[in-house]
Amino acid sequence: MGKRRQNGRSSSSTPWKRTGVKLAIVVILVLLLRGFAFTSCLIPSAGMEDSILPGERILVNKWSYGLRIPFMSIFSYHRWGESPVKDLDIVVFNNPFAIQQPLIDRREVYISRCIGLPGDTLLVDSLFSVVSPTDTLCPKHRRLFAYPPAKEALLTTLMQTLSIPNEGIVESNDTLHTRRFGFYQYHLLKQALHGQKWLHPAKANTACKAHPLVVPSKGKALRVYPWNITLLRNTLVMHEGKQAEIKNDTLYVNGQPTQHCYFTKNYYWMGANHAANLSDSRLFGFVPQDHIIGKASLIWYSKKKSTGYLEGYRWERFFTSVQ
16 A cells, blocks of 8 residues: 555656656747847837837847857857848847947847948938938838928828828928828828829938948958048947047047058948937947847737737737848
């Protein structure tokens, strides 16, 4: 009898042990996948509309550009299977301006579209907004569109019908109103207008002088100009570990005046889809390669912000690729 009871206790505890081992293995696998393959990010703002909407959660593929080895405070910066970022990729990276946090992989996470690769030359205005043909290649980039003030009510109705967010009038006068739309939104509006041509792209401001901005690449010389001197000085100080300052419109690097400077890293220029959103390189400058986490690959959850528990879900966007 005693022996049978002992066997009974042993057999009843075995399934629990097996379950515990399986759960432990699942937890370990999830942690490994999150640390070495994918991570999930919540999109809080409208900066990347229409590619990614506020309230969506995305999967980030950490192997897209080679795996950045975790625990950078211990192993410093290394990548396995490194590959370059491609033009117009939507990239997730650590905030390059958050220098108060010395550990790169502990800094807050940003997401933007890469519109400048190492060595690329972009045309920018005084606010570092890209005005080169590069930005026209992005189908989600928002542009200004003009229309007669008399069409305001009709346009507002069309926007409501087509579920286009009403972000307000950008500029207005007696002859024209301007609003900002993505190209896909503009395409929907053109279809709804059935050939009417009162909504059209606003003319570019030709009075705004543009300057060539070269994105730094590893080991290449970069000329210092008045329009890029502050940007270059900030990059040298924050990411190259050099002493740099500006005196009498001259850049001094490690105490020596210079008209050219060199960089030990590759850098990228990032831009938001929504031109009014400044959480991109116009705010934080060049993004070093060691700050890049991976490529935004999949929308796995989508829900409108400030909606009830059982409403606001965008079911058609669940498990769709990030474009």
